[in-house]
Amino acid sequence: MSKWSTLLSRSFLESNARERALGLVDDGTFTELVGPFDRRTSPHLETLGEAVEFDDGIVTGIGKIGKTPVFVISQEGRFIGGAVGEVGGAKMVGTIKAAIDFADRIAKDYPNATDEEKPIVAISFETGGVRLHEANAGLLAHAEVMDQLQKARHKVPVIALIGSKVGCFGGMGFVAAATDVIVMSEFGRLGLTGPEVIEQEMGKDEFDSADRALVYRTTGGRHKYVMGDCNFLVEDTIAAFRAQLAELAKLPREKFEELRRIGSEVLVAKQLKGVALAAEMQPKDSRDVWVHAGNPDPVSLALAPVADFRAQAKRLAL
Amino acid sequence: MKTQKKWDNLATDTAERMAQASRFIGNGKRVEPKDIVGLLEAVIRPGDRVNIEGNNQKQADFLAESLLKVDKSKVHDLHMVQSAVPLASHLDLFEAGIAKKLDFAFGGPQAGRVAKFIKEGKLELGAIHTYLELFGRYFLDLTPKVSLICAYEADREGNLYTGFNTEDTPVIVEATKFRQGIVIAQVNKIVDKLPRIDIPAGWVDAVVESPRPFFIEPLFTRDPALITENQILLAMLSLKGIYAEYNVSSMNHGIGFLTSAIELMLPTYGEELGLRGKCCTHMILNPHPTMIPAIEEGWVDTIHCFGGELGMEKYVAARPDVFFIGPDGTLRSNRAFAQTAGHYAIDMFIGGTLQIDPWGNSSTATANRVAGFGGAPNMGCDAKGRRHSTPAWLKCGAELPCMEDQIGKMPRGKRLVVQGVETFGEGREPTFVEELDAWALAKNAGIELPPVMIYGDDVTHIVTEEGIAYLSRCKDMDTRMAAIQAVAGYTEIGLKAKPETTRRLRDAKIVQTPEDLGVDRNRATRDLLAAKNMRELVSWSGGLYEPPARFRNW
Numbered sequence: 001m002s003k004w005s006t007l008l009s010r011s012f013l014e015s016n017a018r019e020r021a022l023g024l025v026d027d028g029t030f031t032e033l034v035g036p037f038d039r040r041t042s043p044h045l046e047t048l049g050e051a052v053e054f055d056d057g058i059v060t061g062i063g064k065i066g067k068t069p070v071f072v073i074s075q076e077g078r079f080i081g082g083a084v085g086e087v088g089g090a091k092m093v094g095t096i097k098a099a100i101d102f103a104d105r106i107a108k109d110y111p112n113a114t115d116e117e118k119p120i121v122a123i124s125f126e127t128g129g130v131r132l133h134e135a136n137a138g139l140l141a142h143a144e145v146m147d148q149l150q151k152a153r154h155k156v157p158v159i160a161l162i163g164s165k166v167g168c169f170g171g172m173g174f175v176a177a178a179t180d181v182i183v184m185s186e187f188g189r190l191g192l193t194g195p196e197v198i199e200q201e202m203g204k205d206e207f208d209s210a211d212r213a214l215v216y217r218t219t220g221g222r223h224k225y226v227m228g229d230c231n232f233l234v235e236d237t238i239a240a241f242r243a244q245l246a247e248l249a250k251l252p253r254e255k256f257e258e259l260r261r262i263g264s265e266v267l268v269a270k271q272l273k274g275v276a277l278a279a280e281m282q283p284k285d286s287r288d289v290w291v292h293a294g295n296p297d298p299v300s301l302a303l304a305p306v307a308d309f310r311a312q313a314k315r316l317a318l
Numbered sequence: 319m320k321t322q323k324k325w326d327n328l329a330t331d332t333a334e335r336m337a338q339a340s341r342f343i344g345n346g347k348r349v350e351p352k353d354i355v356g357l358l359e360a361v362i363r364p365g366d367r368v369n370i371e372g373n374n375q376k377q378a379d380f381l382a383e384s385l386l387k388v389d390k391s392k393v394h395d396l397h398m399v400q401s402a403v404p405l406a407s408h409l410d411l412f413e414a415g416i417a418k419k420l421d422f423a424f425g426g427p428q429a430g431r432v433a434k435f436i437k438e439g440k441l442e443l444g445a446i447h448t449y450l451e452l453f454g455r456y457f458l459d460l461t462p463k464v465s466l467i468c469a470y471e472a473d474r475e476g477n478l479y480t481g482f483n484t485e486d487t488p489v490i491v492e493a494t495k496f497r498q499g500i501v502i503a504q505v506n507k508i509v510d511k512l513p514r515i516d517i518p519a520g521w522v523d524a525v526v527e528s529p530r531p532f533f534i535e536p537l538f539t540r541d542p543a544l545i546t547e548n549q550i551l552l553a554m555l556s557l558k559g560i561y562a563e564y565n566v567s568s569m570n571h572g573i574g575f576l577t578s579a580i581e582l583m584l585p586t587y588g589e590e591l592g593l594r595g596k597c598c599t600h601m602i603l604n605p606h607p608t609m610i611p612a613i614e615e616g617w618v619d620t621i622h623c624f625g626g627e628l629g630m631e632k633y634v635a636a637r638p639d640v641f642f643i644g645p646d647g648t649l650r651s652n653r654a655f656a657q658t659a660g661h662y663a664i665d666m667f668i669g670g671t672l673q674i675d676p677w678g679n680s681s682t683a684t685a686n687r688v689a690g691f692g693g694a695p696n697m698g699c700d701a702k703g704r705r706h707s708t709p710a711w712l713k714c715g716a717e718l719p720c721m722e723d724q725i726g727k728m729p730r731g732k733r734l735v736v737q738g739v740e741t742f743g744e745g746r747e748p749t750f751v752e753e754l755d756a757w758a759l760a761k762n763a764g765i766e767l768p769p770v771m772i773y774g775d776d777v778t779h780i781v782t783e784e785g786i787a788y789l790s791r792c793k794d795m796d797t798r799m800a801a802i803q804a805v806a807g808y809t810e811i812g813l814k815a816k817p818e819t820t821r822r823l824r825d826a827k828i829v830q831t832p833e834d835l836g837v838d839r840n841r842a843t844r845d846l847l848a849a850k851n852m853r854e855l856v857s858w859s860g861g862l863y864e865p866p867a868r869f870r871n872w
Contacts, residue, residue, distance in 0.1 A: 011850070013543075013851075014844060014850060165543070186872065187871055210868050211867045211868050212867065212868050212869060212870055212871055213867035213868070213870035213871075213872070214867065215871075216870070216871045216872055220871065220872070222872075302872060303872065
């Protein structure tokens with residue numbers, strides 16, 4: 001494992017789940033919970049005769065950024081594509097629950113605690129959703145995570161970080177949508193049905209999953225930023241994700257409601273406007289929507305460095 | 319009494335056919351796309367040997383599809399002679415009974431259907447060749463009567479520009495036209511003036527502007543983002559244990575992630591080993607995008623290309639000191655010449671394979687796919703006709719303990735043929751096996767010989783994550799088999815290795831582990847790659863490389 005100081009400049013995309021978890025919080029503050037030495041492996045994979053991982057492909061733990069306790073969940077795409085099964089799901093649930101319990105305790109014992117001193121949850125998604133080997137247990141895990149997100153709302157901000165190789169798709173796409181804030185890099189991808197499945201169901205003419213440029217144009221960070229599906233677009237380094245997290249950690253807790261993309265009547269109305277716009281526009285490509293949002297030259301905008309892109313890009317107003 | 323013997327039957331036959339076709343051919347040999355089926359029916363006779371230009375990359379796809387539409391009562395039982403059959407239409411011809419016999423070199427995506435059709439009797443297999451072997455037979459006993467070829471552009475007279483992707487066109491046209499055959503070309507565009515003339519109009523009988531550009535595939539692009547740490551370890555071993563050990567200056571890199579890793583590690587690990595200027599100076603290679611960093615860092619003197627590679631056009635054109643660029647400023651690839659250089663002139667071939675047997679024979683065949691050979695066997699073998707010497711070739715030859723049994727005290731060199739494999743390949747299938755699937759394929763498809771890509775006596779080195787087996791240093795088959803076992807890891811073959819034998823082989827430098835070579839496994843991380851993704855390759859190229867959409871994540 002690299003030293004913390006060298007981790008920061010590393011590409012978030014290139015890093016593994018543990019490197020991301022360690023680098024997101026301050027040097028030496030990360031304690032892994034239910035780590036590989038605990039050997040909580042998937043009973044389902046074992047039954048099927050498949051290889052298991054001692055951390056079940058998810059790193060969970062707690063660390064600090066400045067004064068803020070950060071409960072970290074970091075998915076590992078190199079193990080079965082980051083798919084979530086029973087054990088990994090339970091680790092996610094346990095971590096969010098621990099954050100909520102901790103927030104309750106602070107509220108009770110330290111009523112004068114500042115926002116900065118209250119816990120947050122950071123989830124680095126790298127997953128296509130349910131681990132099919134575990135079927136119902138995997139689905140149930142998704143439901144339980146959603147349940148915890150509802151409990152955390154107004155209490156513990158949950159921040160999604162998406163900048164991994166696999167991206168965030170399937171059931172976990174719903175989970176990410178239900179968080180308070182989404183931070184992406186341009187290489188992060190977010191969606192519900194993954195590109196291969198769309199092609200399989202609707203045909204190559206509808207969506208050619210081998211066309212990576214199309215896939216990234218449709219599900220990648222830049223497009224999600226224009227669409228308002230993600231809140232912040234950062235450079236592809238652990239340091240950049242960490243800096244965004246640190247900034248959010250200081251935010252007054254009530255501000256997080258304003259960052260949500262779904263979850264209120266107002267937001268539902270806004271989403272419906274988006275649906276109506278899609279029906280009216282019949283866009284053939286994500287770039288059509290960029291133009292509609294007020295970006296006359298989407299091709300150069302897509303190629304611009306991230307900082308310039310952020311400065312120039314007009315986001316879709318609904 | 320001497321009878322008058324006729325000596326121009328071939329030309330007369332062609333003239334008769336062309337007379338029937340003349341109503342379809344306009345000014346500048348131009349044929350309208352709607353008339354192409356009629357033209358083919360006029361010039362092709364049952365049983366003809368026909369070539370559809372099917373290269374590794376560019377494809378005469380419109381002509382292939384048009385041939386499929388001919389009246390089967392007029393055109394049938396054709397004998398197809400062509401490099402590759404990667405398009406569905408190539409095999410549909412056999413399904414429809416238009417074609418009957420096939421002589422080829424490479425199956426590609428249609429490999430499964432080739433095997434099935436042979437078994438069902440829909441396809442009579444002539445032979446599976448290497449490219450050079452098939453090109454040779456074009457000038458011997460497999461000369462096409464009609465060739466359906468492919469070019470970028472034609473001018474108003476019928477001259478052709480095959481440009482960057484010239485590939486097989488010259489050899490096909492020369493064989494066909496100089497035996498009085500018929501050459502029909504599909505082009506993407508008819509223009510007033512060509513950048514240069516690759517095929518003169520006099521050798522072309524008809525030109526059709528295809529309704530859509532020909533199909534072309536970026537087969538030689540490997541995304542650096544997908545290179546694994548294991549492949550990086552193999553690349554470190556290869557660079558230190560082979561490139562540096564033998565000072566290999568000229569070579570071909572097979573297609574694959576290991577060789578891509580090596581290419582991307584020349585400016586990092588290779589630089590550290592001091593290999594710049596010594597290794598990889600002369601290469602026979604398609605324009606691999608992963609070569610960009612090494613080229614930019616001044617490693618490479620010369621690259622000659624079999625074919626082009628989509629997206630590399632501008633970059634290659636801007637590096638005329640390295641590539642073979644015409645007076646017009648664009649590359650001309652040429653498979654026949656590159657394969658000739660690959661067979662006779664290079665010191666090393668390095669590539670991967672699917673399976674290796676206990677004796678070191680290797681094959682990419684699976685039980686139900688006739689994948690063919692392409693060019694690898696010509697490069698992955700010791701060219702017996704080679705007479706010039708280089709230090710790497712001499713050193714490898716000098717190592718051979720068995721050479722004396724064959725030619726006594728006479729010194730002779732040997733080509734380095736390196737197989738770089740992980741002990742377990744895709745889908746965790748073992749690479750080292752008791753019996754190659756090639757045997758099952760030979761039985762299933764009724765082929766005389768199991769298709770072996772590289773024979774054991776040609777392989778000089780096997781590199782795995784366990785280390786390097788220097789087969790060139792083995793005096794007999796027992797030693798060779800023990801050396802292979804020593805690097806075969808946890809495969810059934812590898813488990814046969816005896817620790818005391820392996821120890822002896824290591825002491826004799828016949829087997830070297832990463833530790834023996836001083837390669838630190840912990841350094842085998844993606845940080846050693848000069849470019850970690852496609853975008854970094856674009857940056858290295860100064861924006862000249864334009865990756866196809868399927869490789870872009872922007």
